[in-house]
Amino acid sequence: MTNIYRRSANHHLMRDINRALILNHLRLAAPQSRAELAERTGLTRSTVSSLVDELIADNLVHETGIAPSRGGRRGTLLALNPAGGCAIGVAITSDAITVLLTDFVAHPRWQRQMTLEDTDPTQVMGQVEALIDEALAYNAAHEGIPLLGIGLATPGLVRVRDGTLRTATNLGWRDIPFQARWEARYGVPVRVGNEASIAALGEHYFGAGAGFHDFVYLELSTRAIGAGIFVDGRLYQGVDGYAGEVGHMVIDPAGAMCSCGRRGCWEAVLRQVADLTPLREALAAGTPSSLGDPARLTRAAVLTAAAAGDALARDYVQRVLDVLVTGLANLVNVFNPQRVVLGGSLGLSLGPFLPTMQSALTAQVTLPAESVPDLVLAQIATNPSALGAVALVLDEIMSEPVPVVSRQSWP
Ligand SMILES: [Zn+2]
The missing domain is CATH 3.30.420.40 (ATPase, nucleotide binding domain)
Structure with missing residues (x-):
């Protein structure tokens, strides 16, 4: 590789990086003037101007109005062009x-x-x-x-x-x-x-991970647990893209059989404790509870009853939360995220139990209390x-x- 080629490759790379930087800044806050973009990106005003001209020519950015006066010449405001x-x-x-x-x-x-x-x-x-x-x-x-x-x-x-x-x-x-x-x-x-x-x-783009460089997103259902892990502002994918298979992290080597052939994977243990059968049996046996007809029992009804204080439902939910927090504590110890976002059908139903989970997590992780991430619900509820x-x-x-x-x- 000749020196000239190398310089030109780096020049193109720098230009691509700066173009992306401007687009991303306009995605996060718009409209902005060229002067504001230069301030926020740290690029020179002339670099911003020439890249913006290029982005306007490519139709990706458009001018949307005139900026309020800042003492000098009033600049035009820029935004991403929806079209x-x-x-x-x-x-x-x-x-x-x-x-x-x-x-x-x-x-x-x-x-x-x-x-x-x-x-x-x-x-x-x-x-x-x-x-x-x-x-x-x-x-x-x-x-x-x-x-x-x-x-x-x-x-x-x-x-x-x-x-x-x-x-x-x-x-x-x-x-x-x-x-x-x-x-x-x-x-x-x-x-x-x-x-x-x-x-x-x-x-990360549109919801609870926006502005967070290090966060763990968990997709929780009673059948499976998946994750997306952001490290330094990027989705961590591993060498081939298979990273994030947290559902098969073993939390109990003597635990329930998993579909992967091993015992005690996080999702297998969760599936076992989330099973409603023992609860139905307890109800059928006459255990006092507000849950009603065991044949028509739903998980949503159990979560609601637990939040309202029903003892039988609370025991069930506590077992589910214990399993969730055990796995979560492992992830937090490994990745030290700023935030954990809970999504998926089960995750999104955990709102009333977040404070309980938060304190259980704080008690289990080895990180200092101030570094324990906050647990929040995902914001994109439909078709995430x-x-x-x-x-x-x-x-x-x-x-x-x-x-x-x-x-x-x-x-
Ligand atoms: Zn497994």
Whole structure:
């Protein structure tokens, strides 16, 4: 590599980083003048001006008005241009498919959800692609905004570098090259990730993780536990993209059998304590409780009764919380996050119990009390993975590119 080439590579990299920096600042706060952008990004005013001209020419930024006078010449205000590009976010879960089309500021333009009738991969692929085609047809018939990319959130283990779903045990899928297939079919960049990681990215962009560089997002249901872990402002994916499989962290080697073949995985133990059968039996045996008919018992009703003080329901909830906090304490000890965001159907129902969990967590972690992260609920309650998949597309454009040049080759 010649010195000149190296300089020019670095120059392009710097320009890409600075473009992303400006876009991201405008995403977080708009409108802003060029002078404000220079102040907040630390870039020179001339760098900001030339990059903004470029972004306006690319249609990604537009002028929205005149800034109030700051003593000198009044500057024009800038914001992201919603019509600068659109993104498609796709979320596949074990029972539904969601396809969401948004503009450049992530406002939904079109959305559709379908129940998954069959988990046969060919059939699901057909269903998903038909929905994407519908979204594209809608866009073409309306604003006709250029498509920036497609993001996909799927259950299972995703090899991130080539966007291949390696395995999804609950769907029975293996080796599906989503990225290669859709890049060939749609001619735009396609990014794929595991649903919990992608929901975490969505919370980072639009929800409870905004402004937090180090946080853990947990997707909790009584069937599975997934996580997205942010370290230094980036989703931690591991070398192949499989990081975050916290549900298979063993918390009791003699515990319940897990679907992965081992004993006592966090999600297996949770599944066991969250089972309503013993509660139904206790009710049927005449244990006094406000819970009513054991045959019609729901988990939501148990949580409500526990929050209202029903002793039987409280015992059940306490066992569930104990298991959750045990795993959480392990994660907090390992990652020292600023915040833990609880999402998923179970996570979002834990609001009344957050103070109890918070003090149990403080008692269990080895960190100093002031470093115990706050537990909060996720803010994106509907379709977090579809919105996260949109963030995956935007993140390609707005997050600062990681230098790929090795350290030694820098001048
Ligand atoms: Zn397991």
